[in-house]
Every structure is written in C-alpha cells, then in structure tokens.
Amino acid sequence: MLYFMNDYSEGAHAKVLDALIKTNMQQHVGYGMDEITGDAKMLIKKSINRLDADVHLTVAGTQTNTIAIAHFLRPYEAVIATDLGHISVHETGAIEATGHKIIEMTSKDGILTPAMIDAAILKHADEHWVLPRLVYISNATEMGTIYTKTMLEDLRKTCDQYGLYLYLDGARLANALTCADNDMTIEDVANLTDAFTIGGTKNGILFGEALVVTNNALKEHMRFSIKQRGALLAKGRLLGVQFKALFEDDLYFKIAKHTNEMAMLLKNGVLELGYKLVTPPSTNLIFVVLPNSVHAKLKELCHYEAEQPYDENNMEARFVTSWATPKEDVLQLLKLLKDFKEI
Template sequence: MYFFVNDYNSICYPELLDALKDCLDEKNIGYGFDDHSENARNLIRGELGDFSCDIHFVPGGTSANILGVACGMRQQDSVLACTSGHIQGHEAGSIEATGLKIELIQSPTGKLTRALLEKNLAKFQDEFTTSPKKVYISNTTELGEVYTKREIEEIYSFCKDNGLYLFIDGARIASALVADKCDYTLKDLSSMCDIFYLGGTKVGFIFGEAIVIKNEDLKKDFLKLIKQKGAMLAKGFVSGIMWERVFSEEGFYLRGSKLAFARAKELAIGLENLGYDLAYPFSSNQVFVKVSDDTVAKWQKIAHFEIMGEDDQYKLARLVTSFRTKASDVEGFLNEI
C-alpha cells in the first residue's frame, strides 16, 4: 500500500537517532537549560541571522499554537484567523480553553490578506465585542498554499499599524520555504512577524517545534507560560540534541522537505496528466484532488490517504508526501490508478 496520509508517519531521520545514541551516557540539566539546547538555539539564531530572538523548544504543533496565541493576551482579547485555519478546526477547542476567542474571517482561499483584515477589524468597535490583538496565519495553509513575501509583509504592516501581533504557525514552514512559489528564506522570517515557529514533527524529527519570539512584549514570562500550559519537557535536552544535530549541518533542516516537494510535484503533474482535477493549484507537499465515490473506492485498495471534504459532485482527497516518499511510490501509484 502506498502511504499519502500525512508527513509525520515515520519515526525520524536516522541521523537523529544516532545523535541521541551518542549522548546516552550523558547527564544533562532539565527543562531546556542544557548545553545542547543552548547550542541549538544559537545555531538556529545564526541561520535566522538574528541573535536577538528568544527560542523555546516544545513537544508539538498544538502546544506551539496554544502558546503562540496565548502569549501577550488578556482575557478580553481575541485572535483573528481564517475559517480554514488550523487552530479553528483541528485543535479540539484548545485555544478557546485558554479563555481566548478565535474571531473567524471568511476567505475565498485559505489565506488572509490585508484587505480582508481591514474589512473585518472594523466589526470590533462595539463596546461588547472582543478586542482583536493577534492575527494567526499558517504557512503553508491548510489547503497547502504558500504565502509570498509581499503577502506576509502586507499583513504584518497592517498588524503594526493597528496594534496587533502577527503569529505564524510554522508546522509546515519548511514545506513553504522549499516551494517554487516561495520568494524568501529562513533569514527573512524573524523580520516578517512577531512570533512564529519552525516545525520539526512534520520534517523528520521524532517530535518537537522551535518557537521563535522576536517581539520583546511577547518574551516576558514565556517560560512560565510553557510550564502552565503543560508544554515543558523535563528532558528538554532530547529536543535540544535533535535541533542541534539538524542545524549543525548546512541545509539539513530543509533537505527532506525538498524531497517531499519534488515527489508532490511529480504526483500533481501525473494526476493532471491522467485527467484528474486538482481542487487547488499545486503549491506544496499537500495535493488535493477532486474524486468520485468510485475513484475513492478504487484508490483505497492501493493507497492510504484522507478525505478532507465532500459535496454532491465529488469528494476531496488529500495526498501528502514526506521526506521518506520515494519516486517509486509516486510512479507506482500513478501507474496503478
């Protein structure tokens, strides 16, 4: 069976297991105060070209999103997000459980824009609405789209003009950075928002994300917030060792995502050549295809994938590639269908 369900379906890069094994006899300080974690932070800062940012390692994307939204917020504040945003439909109400409300914005795509934000912020002038204080976007989006540099800069400019923070969910930021449509690099990220994170879970780590905080207002008491939200690892050095290993080798962080993108591109082109309709223009390692019930039944005999929605005319199949997807997997699947 071919596997296109997600991009976190294998344990990790073998190099990370080797790095952890090399440290088996060590005794490290806990909670991320160890030498491995500090070295990893400095290596990441070097890649970002910004030694002023704070970096914190957390277990996964849900904890990163809770912390990214909650920091610097009062109980009457809210976060603006697209209706298809990950924090809306995929976090089991964890954002609302912090006491903060997500105010949703309809978008014809999965992206927010300055124009949409301008139109919607005006709705919160009443005395008894929430007070929007943060904007949430994910890159890539839930529909696999990649923001351009100009799009993000326009959103961030709007945020600064209106006293809002910009938080970028970076669970798949590596997938965005290697895409053909991407016109920025790691070094640009810390100047494009107030807080974001580098995803590890979906790019070959055992687990873990690296939260990067640029805005001084959001740095205060962040360690206490991590502890309060249950996202602090006593054995933080395990994360530190993985991030240290990846960022100690030039190009390692994006290496697997480049492979995943190449396989997804082959898959998207192949599907279109076979006459299938893509639901959204191909952008990253998530490929969305319009399929009939009969097609779904046939595909499910040879491959694992997810159905992300449906209407009277078709179902929406999502095929995701990872750092371990082989060219033969794509070729074999296309040949069989």
Template sequence: MISFKNDYSEGALPYVMEALLKTNMEQTVGYGDDEYTAEAIATIKEKIKCDDCYIRLLVGGTQTNLLTIAHSLRPHEAVIAPTTGHISVHEAGAIEATGHKVIEIPTENGKLDVESVRKMVELHMDFHMVQPKMVYISNPTEIGTIYSKEELKSLSDYCKEAGLYLYLDGARMASALTSEKNDIAIEDYAKYTDAFYLGGTKCGLLFGEALVLINKELRQHNFIHITKQRGATLAKGRLLGVQFKELFTGNRYEEVGKHSNEMAMMIKRACLAQNIELKTDSYTNQQFPILPNVMIDELGKKYRYEFWEKVDDKTSVIRFVTSWATKKEDVEELIKDIEVLSKKYL
C-alpha cells in the same frame, strides 16, 4: 498499505535517531538547560539571522499555538484566523478553551490578506465585542498554498499600523522554504512577524517545534513559567535540543522540504496529466485531487490518504501528503494506479 496520509507516519530522520542513540547515556541537566538545546538555539538564531529573539523548543504544534496565543492575549482579546487555519479546525477548540475567541475569515486559498483582516477589525470596534489583537497565519497553509514575500510584508505592515501581533505557524516550514514558488527567505520571518515557529514534527523529527518570539512585548511575561504551568516544559529537554541541533546543521532543513515537494509535484503532474482537477494550486507537499468516490474507494485498498471533503454524492476531495521519508518508487506506483483508474472511472 502505502501511506500518503500525513508527513509524520515514520519516526525520524536517520541522522536524528543516530544522534539520540549516541547521546543516550550522557547525563545532562533537564528542562532545556542542557548544552544541546543551547547549541540548537544558537544555530537557529544564526540561521534566521536574528540574535535578539527568544527561542523555546516545544513538543507539538497545538501546544505551541496554544501557548503563544494564550500567553500573548489579555482576557478580552481575540485572534483572527482563516476558517481553514489549524487553530480553527484541527485543535479541538484549544484556543477557545483558554477563553480566547478565534475570529474566522473565509478564504478561497487559505490565506489572509490585509483587506479581509481590516474589515474584521473594523467589525469589532464595539466594546461589547472581543477585541482582535493577533493575526494567525500558516505557511504553507492547511491547503498547501504559500504566501509571497509581498503578501507577508503587507500583513506585517498593517498589523503594526493596527496594533496587532502577527503570528505564523510554520509546522511545514521546510516545505514552504523550498517550494518552487517561494520567495521568502527564512530570515524574513524574523523581520515580518512578531512570533513564528519552525516545524520539526512534520519535517523529520520524532517531535518538536521551535518557537521564536521576536516582539519584545511577548518576551516580557515570563514565558518559561507559562510553559511549565501548562505542562509544556519537557523534563528531558535535551531530546528536543539534540534533534533540532541535527536538523539545522548545514542545509538539512531545506533538504527535507525539497524532497517532500519533489514527491508531491510528481503526484500533481500525474493528476493534471489525467485531467484530474485539484482543489488548490499547491506547490508544497500537500495535494488535493477531486475524484469520483468509486476511484477513491479503489485507491483506498492500497493507499492511505486523508479524506478532505465531500463535493457531491459522487465526488470528494482527498489529500495526499509526502514527506522526507516518501519513497520515489511508492510515488511511481501511485501514479501508475492513478493512470489506470482514471481510464476506468473518468
């Protein structure tokens, strides 16, 4: 089977594995106090052009979202998110389990805008209700779309005006940064958000996310104690440090996203050439073709994909995801099969 199911099917980038093996027998202190973690953090600060921030290397995306949101909010406060947001549908109620409500906003493109957030804030003025305090977005979104710099800045300006934290989930940040439609530089995230993270798990690492806390209010409450209390402080913290040090050397992070996007755009162009409708106009590494169920079943004999949603009794949306490890020849094979099956079923 050829997998287009997710962007973490394989282990890790070869140079990451080589670095882990090379340093395997070194003795370092634990819990992220090692020299590799320090170097990784320094490299990331230089990359985002922000020395005045707190960076913590964590293991996974759900863990990172839970820690950031639960740490930032008081018991009566809530977080606003799109209905398609990762914290809304892919984290088994992790945020709600900490006692914080996720206020969901329906969107057509997976993105929040100032007007929709403003309306939701105004709906929660009564003291009988939870108080919105954070806005959660992701880039790319869960459906492959991306924010423009103007959209990000507008949300940032409104959040400052309304006294809200703006938190950005960057699980697939490498893909967003290198999308042909992107105009946001990596340092812009440090300018326009209160907190964000740079994804590693879906961008070529065995595991790992780099959480960046910009707003000083979020750095005042002993974040390291929160990570330890919630089981998120890895004893062998150098495993994160080594990986992120390698990933952010030179332009490697961008190279990961560039390859992922190029493979995905080949699939997108092939679908459009066969008049296959796509659920979203994605220019990142996730593509969502709308296909007859019989065609999906045929593809499933050879390829792994993610079932996304049912359209009607005969049609559904599936998701193809590409990664740093996606082989061009596998994409070309998928394209040939799409062409053949399209003639048969469309």
C-alpha cells in the same frame, strides 16, 4: 499498502535518530537548560540571523500555538484567522479553552488577506466586542498554499496599522520556504512577524517545534507559560538534540526539498492524468477531486485522507508526501490512479 496519509507516518530522519542514539547515555540537566539545547537554539538564531530572538523548544504544534497565543493576549483580546486555520478547526478549541475568541474569516485557499483584517477590525467597534489583537497565519497553509514575501509584507503593514501582533504557524515552514513558488527566506519570516514556529514533527524529527519570539514585548516569562501548559519536557535535551541535528548542514531545508519534489511529481502526474485539483498547492498537500469510483478502489491499496464530498460524484482526497516518501511510491500511486481511471 501505500502511505500518503500525512507527513508524520515514520519516525525520524537517520541523522536525527543517530544524534539521539549517540547522546542517549549523556547526563544533562532537565527542562531544556542543557548545553545541547543551548547549541540548538543558537543554531536557529543564526539561521534566522536574529541573535536577539528568544527561541523555545516545545513538543507539539497545538501545544505551541496554545502557549504562544495565551501568553501574548489579555483576557478580552482575540485572534484573527481564516476559517481553515489549524487553530480554527483542528485543535479541539484549544485557543478558546484558554479564553480567547478566534474571529474566523472565510477563505478558499487558506490565505489570510489584509482585506480580511480590515473587515474584522471594522466590525469590532467597542467593549461589547472582543478586541482583535493577534493575526494568525500558517505558512505553508492548511491547503498547501504559501505566502509570498509581498503578501507577508502587506500583512505586516496592516498589522502595524491596527496594533496587531503577527504570528506565523510554521508547522510546515520548511516546505513553504523550499518550494518552487517561494521567494522568502527564513530571515524574512523572522523579520516580518512578531513570533513564529519552526515545525519539526512534519519535517523529519520524532517530535518538536521551535517557538521563536522576536518582539521584545512578548518575550518575558515565556518559560512560565511553557511549564504551565505542560510543555516543559523533563528530558528537554531530546528537543535540543533533534533541532541541533536539523540545523546543522541545512538538513532542515534539504529534507523539505525532497518532500516538495515528491509532491510536485505527484501533482504534475495527477494533472496529466486529467484529474482536477481542489486548490493548486505549492507544497506537499495535494487536494485532488477524486471520482467516487476511483476512491472505492484506491482506498484499499493506499492510505490517504478522504476529506469531504466534493460533489455528488466526487470527493476531496488529500495526498501528503513527506521526507520519507520514496519516488517509487509516488510512481506507483500515479499508476493506480491511471489504472482505476481507465476502467
């Protein structure tokens, strides 16, 4: 059985696992106050070239978005996001569960534009409406697309114009920053946002996200929010060990590069075979328009997500490559796609 279901099907990259094994019997204070976590945070600060940033290591993505957004907002303040945003559709209403509305703007490719922010602000006139206060974007997006530096700069300007915070969900940030279409550095991300996350779970570690806060106004008492939302891991050192491994020797970016290469191999192969893409992706989420007849056979030999019907005869299939995807698997998948099509 082939596996293109997601980028979290395996455990951890060998270097990360080794670090966990090596430190297993060390004794450390709990809740992330240990030295290794300190080292990991410092490596991240250096990587983004912002020693003034606050870095927190948390367990999972939905959890981190919830902590950050609930921490940043007052009760009547709201988030602007696309209707494809992870918080809009795949977090079981976690943001609303903390009391905040998400103003969802329609998007085809997962990209939020300044014009969407303009429209949202215009509509929210007075105290009978929620007060838009934070812009949520994902990079890479949920559709595998990415923001260019100019796009992010424009969002920053729009946010400044309206007094909005800009928060970037980086669950797949490594993929975004190492793909061919990218023209940004992680420093740019740090400098153009108020806060952002560096996803680990989908990039080679067992679990873990880094929440980076650069805006001073948003920093205070974050550990209270982390604890209150159940994310202050007793053995916090586990996060430190893993992120330290990721940010030594640029492992974080090397892993993602492989992921992207496998994705492009798949994308180009798929296009060559004459399949259509739902959206042209830059990173590791490949949404393919798959004839129902192909799907009927392929699903017996390969795990992937059947998103929704595309039209009467086709469906949208999502293929995801990961740090652990071997080249042979991509080639074999392409072979199957070729075989099933010809019949």
